[in-house]
Amino acid sequence: MDFNRTVLVTGGSGFIGSHLVCSLVDRHPDWRIINLDNLDYCCSPRSLESVDDRANYTFIRGDVCNSQLVDHIFTTETVDVIFHLAAKTHVEASFESQSTFQLVNVDGTRVLLAAARRARHRPQRFVYVSTDEVYGASVDEVFDESSPPRPTNPYSATKAAAEQLVKSYWDKYKFPIIITRSNNIYGPRQFTEKVIPRFLTLLQMNKRCTIQGTLPKSRHFLFVDDAVAAFLLVLEKGTVGEIYNVGTTCEVPIMQLARQLIRMIKNVPDSEVKDWLEFVPDRPRVDLRYPITCEKLQQLGWRAEVSWAEGIRHTVKWYQENPDFWSDKSELQQ
Structure with a gap:
């Protein structure tokens, strides 16, 4: 079967990733959705049971840090869009395993960016899913996309570092990246550490x-369906090289x-x-809290529903x- 678009989702078996993958597979039968995931402890194959047998879904078990595997994917597939969600995310664990967070969150992002840029078929979009935690905490200040990153734990520091890598590919190569920074996302299938x-x-x-x-x-808690809707909106309407906060007043x-x-x-x-x-x-x-404003995303037509x-x-x-x-x-x- 010929597909109009090929989308690679890293970390597609995780909580947010699995909801994104299911949405893409269901909404776009004419798109091929590839899920690259190493099935870490916080992932479950059961999260994707509803799409396992779909003709437009492919699962590749592997590590985003494996440059040979990632290069192979971009050599053998015509990847049009990348949603990069693969990451270590547990804040408490980041204090105990800082090198692991550095390896996965920063070096994994480097491996993916390098392979995507080298690909013979140039991707149309590289969407990097980051976090509001890169801003650090605030009592009164509400952060917009121009607020300087001030991460306060090893997890958010690695996400901020990965953002800088992603941004550098836009600055140096005009590689078509978009960064999202979201509030705490919740919903079904989230692992019990959250x-x-x-x-x-x-x-x-x-x-x-x-x-x-x-x-x-x-x-600030954002339901996972609203987060997925935001990611899909920035894919279609977002401006390359830009950052978009994804959040809620709740x-x-x-x-x-x-x-x-x-x-x-x-x-x-x-x-x-x-x-x-x-x-x-x-x-x-x-x-204590991470208040962000989402006016930039709302101007594209997004609202938390x-x-x-x-x-x-x-x-x-x-x-x-x-x-x-x-x-x-x-x-x-x-």
Whole structure:
């Protein structure tokens, strides 16, 4: 079968990547979607069961740091679009495994950029999916795309470094890159190390929600379908060489989040909610909040369509219906 477009998604078996891959496969039967993923601990092949047998979907198990493999893909395939999501993302782990985060997040991006630029068939777009954490924390300042990066942990430092690599390919070669920086994305199939599935899984195991430290932390939560819609929009309408914030005005204090999920899962009165909370030591460095503005993306026509109430209800329902999706819960046993 002849396809009109070939799209390579790195990290397509991860949480966000799998939602992006499924959306691309479903919406564009005339596009060939290639998923390059090494199936790390936070990935599940089950995330892509709905598209496994589709004629326009191909899975390649491999590491984005493997230059020989990546070169082979660009030599044998006519890749038109790259969505680069493959990354190590767990902030706490980044303090313990800094060299691994450097290798995957920075060197993996270098390998992919170099192979894509050398390809005989020049890609039309290279979309690098980054994070709002590159801005660092803020109490009052709202970050736009021109705000200087001030990463405060090894994870965000490697994402900021990778961004600079990506940007350099635009500056030096006019290679058609676009960078996105998104808020905390949540939804079905997210691994249990992230805050929402962590709380949900702990409660399903009849354990307390563990609150790190006593500082008033909050996060802006964006439902995964809205994030995918943003990525697809910047692919079609975004300006090459530009950065686009992808975010929401829905800011939820972590304590409020825990209380809400306790009420939803345990169905207890307010007077008993505190019995399901446990305070634990904070991680080495903590950012209280990451406020960003998305006016630039909104000018392209994007809006977050899924409300917090709808998104969290849908997410809770999925975890209740799929309690064994993530079999490895060793981290939560600690």
